[in-house]
Amino acid sequence: MDEFLSAGFLHRAFLAGVVVSGLCGVLSVFVVLRKMAFIGVGISHSAFGGVALGLVMAMSPFWTGLAFASMVALLIEWARSAGKVEEDTAIGILFSASMALGVIFLHLSRTYNVDVFGFLFGNILAVGKEQLWEVSLLALGVAVCTICLFKEFVFLSFDEAMAWVSGLPVTFLRYFFSILLALTVIVSIYLVGIVLVEALLVIPGAISRNLAREIKRMTLVSASVAVAATVVGLGISYWLDLPPGAVIVAVLCGGFFLAALRARKARMS
Amino acid sequence: MALAVEMRDLTVTYNGHVALEDVNLEIEEGKFVGILGPNGAGKSTLLKAILGLVKPTKGKVLVFGQLPERVIGKGGLVGYLPQRPLNNPTFPVTALDVVLMGRYGKVGLLRRPTPQDRELAMKALERVGITHLATRNIGELSGGEQQRVFIARAICVEPRLLMLDEPTVSLDACAQDELYELIAQLKEEMELTVLMVCHDVGAISRHVDDVVCINRRVHLHQPPPLGRIGLEQTFGCSVEYLFHGEVPHRVVRSHDG
Numbered sequence: 001m002d003e004f005l006s007a008g009f010l011h012r013a014f015l016a017g018v019v020v021s022g023l024c025g026v027l028s029v030f031v032v033l034r035k036m037a038f039i040g041v042g043i044s045h046s047a048f049g050g051v052a053l054g055l056v057m058a059m060s061p062f063w064t065g066l067a068f069a070s071m072v073a074l075l076i077e078w079a080r081s082a083g084k085v086e087e088d089t090a091i092g093i094l095f096s097a098s099m100a101l102g103v104i105f106l107h108l109s110r111t112y113n114v115d116v117f118g119f120l121f122g123n124i125l126a127v128g129k130e131q132l133w134e135v136s137l138l139a140l141g142v143a144v145c146t147i148c149l150f151k152e153f154v155f156l157s158f159d160e161a162m163a164w165v166s167g168l169p170v171t172f173l174r175y176f177f178s179i180l181l182a183l184t185v186i187v188s189i190y191l192v193g194i195v196l197v198e199a200l201l202v203i204p205g206a207i208s209r210n211l212a213r214e215i216k217r218m219t220l221v222s223a224s225v226a227v228a229a230t231v232v233g234l235g236i237s238y239w240l241d242l243p244p245g246a247v248i249v250a251v252l253c254g255g256f257f258l259a260a261l262r263a264r265k266a267r268m269s
Numbered sequence: 270m271a272l273a274v275e276m277r278d279l280t281v282t283y284n285g286h287v288a289l290e291d292v293n294l295e296i297e298e299g300k301f302v303g304i305l306g307p308n309g310a311g312k313s314t315l316l317k318a319i320l321g322l323v324k325p326t327k328g329k330v331l332v333f334g335q336l337p338e339r340v341i342g343k344g345g346l347v348g349y350l351p352q353r354p355l356n357n358p359t360f361p362v363t364a365l366d367v368v369l370m371g372r373y374g375k376v377g378l379l380r381r382p383t384p385q386d387r388e389l390a391m392k393a394l395e396r397v398g399i400t401h402l403a404t405r406n407i408g409e410l411s412g413g414e415q416q417r418v419f420i421a422r423a424i425c426v427e428p429r430l431l432m433l434d435e436p437t438v439s440l441d442a443c444a445q446d447e448l449y450e451l452i453a454q455l456k457e458e459m460e461l462t463v464l465m466v467c468h469d470v471g472a473i474s475r476h477v478d479d480v481v482c483i484n485r486r487v488h489l490h491q492p493p494p495l496g497r498i499g500l501e502q503t504f505g506c507s508v509e510y511l512f513h514g515e516v517p518h519r520v521v522r523s524h525d526g
Contacts, residue, residue: 033360148379155370158360165320165349166426167341167374213406215361 010238012132013124017230020191021248023139024200025208025226026146027184029219030177032205033157037198039076042091043178044185044197046072049098051119051194052105061119062134066186072098073178081171122193122245124234135187142183145176153177154215191230192245199249200226207256210263229255271333273298273430273462274319278328281314288314291328292487296464296479298429301456303473304466306483312466313352315483316432319464320349332430345375348423352434352466355415358408364418365403368393371422393425394418396458397451413444417451424455431455432464437472445469449476 031040050068054061072094079090106116115123127135146153155163156173164170181201188197208222233248240247274296281289288311296302306312317323318330321337332340332347340346348371368390369382376382382390394400397417402410407418416436423431433452437445453476456463467473473480481487 033357151373151376151381152378154362154366155373158362158367158370159351159354159356161322161351162349162354162370162422163373164322165341165347166371167345169378209359209361213361214363215366218361 009125009127012127012129013244014231014234016127016132016135017124017191017234017244017248018227019136019139020188021200021204021226021230022223023143023184024188024197025204025223026143026219027181028201028203028205028226029208029215029222030153030157030205031181031201032209033215036181037202038088038091039073039178040181040185040201041198042076042095043069043073043182044189044194044201045095046098047182047185047189048102048119048194049100049105050102051189052102052109056105056109062131062186065189066183068098069182069185070179073182074175077175077178081174118193119189120193120195121243122189122191122196124191124244127190131190135190138183138187142180142187145180149173149176150216150219192248196245196249199252203249203252203256204229207252207259210259225255226252271298272296272331273300273333274464275331275334276318276328277331279318279325279330280327281311281318281323282326283314283323287485288323289318289483290485292483294481294487296462298462299460300479301453301463301477302465302479302481303477304464304481304483305468305470305473310484312483313434315481316349316434316464316466319430319432320347345426346429348426348428348431350416350419350423350431350433350436352438354419355407360407362407363404364399364407364410364414364421365390365394367407367418368421368425371425375426389427390421390425393421396424396455397421411444412439413448416440416448420451420455424459424461427459428461430462430464434466435468436465437467437469445472452476 031037047065047069050065051061053059053068054064057064075094076087076091079085079094080087085093115126117123118126152163152168152173155166155168156170156177160170160174163173184201185197188200192200204222204226205218207225208218211225212218212221229251230248233251234244236242236251237244237247272295274294276292276294279289279292279294280287292315304312304315314323318325319332319337321330321341330337365387369386371393372382372386372390376386391400391403394403397420399414399417399421402414402418407415410418420433420436423433431452436452437448440448449472452463452465455461465473465477
């Protein structure tokens, strides 16, 4: 145990993991209630294009990925409101386009020593001091915005048309939430990677829906579940020497089935 | 008499087809107006145009003499009950939360509802007679109770115009009558102008002052009792009459041929 806590990189991994998963847990409630699961997939995968672009241009993949993901998030929102293309079709096109660009960029960069696998599936043990700061500050910013606009986001999820009639700036809130989602996806890439971010955006919300009946409570449960799964997952991955991101997702999935089982039992009795 | 709603040569095009065409309409303040018409006639579009949810292709709408966007932006002049107010029946909020949402526009961004907002929300629940359900989850309530919650949300901004889009469509006959009574009572107590989209000719003729019949165009605008010819113009076919009275009775006109 002493060795476990004193190792610097493990310490950072735990801190980053707790911060990121807590944030994902909060946003997850809205992703589930607004039925945005596929939008999450679209935004996270489109980050790949940005990350690869960063590698080609020798810039920080963190910031290029962020720019790419935000842009795609805004485009998805726009396609959704303009109604020219079906929303899921738009997401399918945008994220595959972005991933294709990513592959081309990677080929052009001719750097084969880049940790592409780490971006795709997460490499939390490689989080450095500076990255921990970046992640924490961004996560804090997103969390503060979400808490400040909590009541608006609840109304938006409940009934957009009525939110508009009540005088809320619905268009602004929709685009703003998309940006918050994109930022969350980017900070989560360190933890679980582009491919598995979706798990953190959907499963905590889905679990808490089975455990809580009031939305503030649901948000608390969702954030706690996400943090708990991350801590347990990191622990297991350390002791069994397994990839941390994948283990965290597996723990979350297990949690979901347990919660669903419990809800089923509660309904039957 | 001041006008609550005024439409001048209003045309609304929706996904390439014309939903409303050259509508001219004046609704005086304090009236209870029923809106009647077949499916797809543009009844809901008419309400949405008043709310500014759909934009006119031609012509204009004025609500209390102002453009809808300006009235809505301030929040409070118009209360609205949409056709299907509960998209997600397991949404984790209580009846009181739902009513409070009606006040969010007035509360403003980054602010929390004050105790006064809560009081107004409770008062709205009291007006519709369901204070005892305040802490129950919205999805646990019956159809009629849910409609009352959504009406409470519409009136908790203390509006001057209340618009209801088929408020009784999923209710049984008994609950329907109770809801119409409630709406008529709210109109009197709060001195509202009421606009109600409705399929029930009988209910409309009992409660409303004026009837607007639409089938893309506004066909007529006359006080009840409704003429059969007017109804048939609107619906484009022979019309069955169904009225409630002391003893329920029913007059059916058969199609020719």
